[in-house]
Amino acid sequence: MKVKMGDQTRNLFAVWYEDNVVRLIDQRKIPEALEIYTAKDSDEIAFAIKDMVVRGAPAIGVTAAYGLAMANLSGEDMEKAVDKISKTRPTAFDLFKAISYMKSNNFDLGAALRYSKEITGRCKKIGEIGNTIIKDRSRILTHCKAGALAVVDWGTALAPMRIANSAGKKITVLVDETRPRMQGARLTAWELEQEGIEHYIIADNAAGYYMSHGEVDLAIVGADRIAANGDFANKIGTYEKAVLAKENNVPFYVAAPGSTFDFSLKSGEGIPIEERHEDEVLKIGNIRVANSGSRSKNPAFDVTPSKYVTAFITEYGMFDPSSLKSLKSKMDADLFMR
Amino acid sequence: MKVKMGDQTRNLFAVWYEDNVVRLIDQRKIPEALEIYTAKDSDEIAFAIKDMVVRGAPAIGVTAAYGLAMANLSGEDMEKAVDKISKTRPTAFDLFKAISYMKSNNFDLGAALRYSKEITGRCKKIGEIGNTIIKDRSRILTHCKAGALAVVDWGTALAPMRIANSAGKKITVLVDETRPRMQGARLTAWELEQEGIEHYIIADNAAGYYMSHGEVDLAIVGADRIAANGDFANKIGTYEKAVLAKENNVPFYVAAPGSTFDFSLKSGEGIPIEERHEDEVLKIGNIRVANSGSRSKNPAFDVTPSKYVTAFITEYGMFDPSSLKSLKSKMDADLFMR
Numbered sequence: 104m105k106v107k108m109g110d111q112t113r114n115l116f117a118v119w120y121e122d123n124v125v126r127l128i129d130q131r132k133i134p135e136a137l138e139i140y141t142a143k144d145s146d147e148i149a150f151a152i153k154d155m156v157v158r159g160a161p162a163i164g165v166t167a168a169y170g171l172a173m174a175n176l177s178g179e180d181m182e183k184a185v186d187k188i189s190k191t192r193p194t195a196f197d198l199f200k201a202i203s204y205m206k207s208n209n210f211d212l213g214a215a216l217r218y219s220k221e222i223t224g225r226c227k228k229i230g231e232i233g234n235t236i237i238k239d240r241s242r243i244l245t246h247c248k249a250g251a252l253a254v255v256d257w258g259t260a261l262a263p264m265r266i267a268n269s270a271g272k273k274i275t276v277l278v279d280e281t282r283p284r285m286q287g288a289r290l291t292a293w294e295l296e297q298e299g300i301e302h303y304i305i306a307d308n309a310a311g312y313y314m315s316h317g318e319v320d321l322a323i324v325g326a327d328r329i330a331a332n333g334d335f336a337n338k339i340g341t342y343e344k345a346v347l348a349k350e351n352n353v354p355f356y357v358a359a360p361g362s363t364f365d366f367s368l369k370s371g372e373g374i375p376i377e378e379r380h381e382d383e384v385l386k387i388g389n390i391r392v393a394n395s396g397s398r399s400k401n402p403a404f405d406v407t408p409s410k411y412v413t414a415f416i417t418e419y420g421m422f423d424p425s426s427l428k429s430l431k432s433k434m435d436a437d438l439f440m441r
Numbered sequence: 442m443k444v445k446m447g448d449q450t451r452n453l454f455a456v457w458y459e460d461n462v463v464r465l466i467d468q469r470k471i472p473e474a475l476e477i478y479t480a481k482d483s484d485e486i487a488f489a490i491k492d493m494v495v496r497g498a499p500a501i502g503v504t505a506a507y508g509l510a511m512a513n514l515s516g517e518d519m520e521k522a523v524d525k526i527s528k529t530r531p532t533a534f535d536l537f538k539a540i541s542y543m544k545s546n547n548f549d550l551g552a553a554l555r556y557s558k559e560i561t562g563r564c565k566k567i568g569e570i571g572n573t574i575i576k577d578r579s580r581i582l583t584h585c586k587a588g589a590l591a592v593v594d595w596g597t598a599l600a601p602m603r604i605a606n607s608a609g610k611k612i613t614v615l616v617d618e619t620r621p622r623m624q625g626a627r628l629t630a631w632e633l634e635q636e637g638i639e640h641y642i643i644a645d646n647a648a649g650y651y652m653s654h655g656e657v658d659l660a661i662v663g664a665d666r667i668a669a670n671g672d673f674a675n676k677i678g679t680y681e682k683a684v685l686a687k688e689n690n691v692p693f694y695v696a697a698p699g700s701t702f703d704f705s706l707k708s709g710e711g712i713p714i715e716e717r718h719e720d721e722v723l724k725i726g727n728i729r730v731a732n733s734g735s736r737s738k739n740p741a742f743d744v745t746p747s748k749y750v751t752a753f754i755t756e757y758g759m760f761d762p763s764s765l766k767s768l769k770s771k772m773d774a775d776l777f778m779r
Contacts, residue, residue, distance in 0.1 A: 289730070293735075294776055300762070303736055396630075402650050405649065
């Protein structure tokens, strides 16, 4: 992804391997600072996933793959290493996909590098396919962050917008700020600025307002895990925006690589939802913003039933929820996805 | 309303007149501090409304009534005074109701005091009527703040909860934090704590999650202006929660006194929506939380079509949107409302 550093624009990945360590753009520090977090072993990888140095299902998968390769290289007990990495975050399916891929490939560093390259290439493909649904002057709503920071490069939901923008289409993106962690206002907006794509941050409460005023042509979001019937987990609030999109006849797309599809789950009911610390709601940074005597509840994800999804944008093409069997056939025939 | 001050509990109003000045609980400072703002003339009243020292349609109306009485007492040109007060905020109908009431009563201080007492009594009545729909162990969702701070005492949406709580019903309130100004997390939560009512602050994004999990029995919100057909304006995000309530078969109630009904408007299309400064979204306090190169859009209210409303809770009883004509007849027969 393009990143402006002073007068220069550099191309950076969200996560990469070099000199026997894993480097990650520290997503806790964006947009105030661009800092690189260095993970020297699998413990530091586990911390980076858990503490949200790295966020976004595909990027978590790539980071986990590197972590297992590092554990293997330093002679760790691999059963324990797998256990440690798999317990970092419960919802994102890419984490488990990456672990199973690394298991099948003897936890080899080369496999982790291939995994990263594969996922990135697949997200570029998502961008090319998703670009076909974006018209010149499209006004697009997105929720949370599903850009390059969430993958390695390109992004999922943002990949079609990147390609549309490069192709000269003038688009405007409405970015839900995405409370409580504000990934929209902080990370997605930062990425869109780097790419020079026009965008406005809105309170999550205002998404329905713009949809009902006919000011949103389509919505594109990412996903953390998609069940066989098309129900999908994504950042809290996605369900709300999907219901509102249907109510206002706004097409609602989910962009995700095959690695986010969990065909072992019949429906979204089986997707575990992470409950995070209540301070994420009550404080911003270290400052208490809520009434001091009050408590909060903080589910990090929600599950959107498939009936609200217009189509899934994948590297294999676009699939509406009723045609996911055909996606499964394509994935079954794809060596990487087995 | 009860307010804890050290070891003591005092009874305070959101706005009151004493010693030739108007005193207001400064709602910009709650919950960090309980400070009283003193308005010595109509300019300071106008500032208090505009800068959101006072918020909530009925409380804005009462404050405006006092402001006009003060202007009259100090011999101001009353046409200019009315113009000044009416331009403070565009959406809340109570502001215009109060102005018209004061006009009909020669801008008399006694009339302002009666107006305040009337509105407060009517909100208590709303509480008694609304209490009938609250069961023991009800789990209630609310958005923004419609408590005593929004009126003078009792509140609108919070009045039924106060009465239910006093009656010994055990209730739990889910409080939307209500971005961008966080009136839920800051003001509603503060009021509920003072009353000892169990509550949890949630991200606005999580309301749909709890409704779809069957963890909300009913929703009660306030209103800033209600049109003749039952469309109503309220804090941004209310429309989203109303759509989600209908989708999940959660009864959705709007609590408001007659003074919030604008029967001159056929539908919600005519309600002016205030667009506020984009820094309300981009900053929290003085701290920039969003990406520095990004802009925002910030509509302060939205209009919820009447089809999403189960019933209006008023001092005259409960009315579903199709029976608002009968509410109008009652208001026409009510000297205060003419």
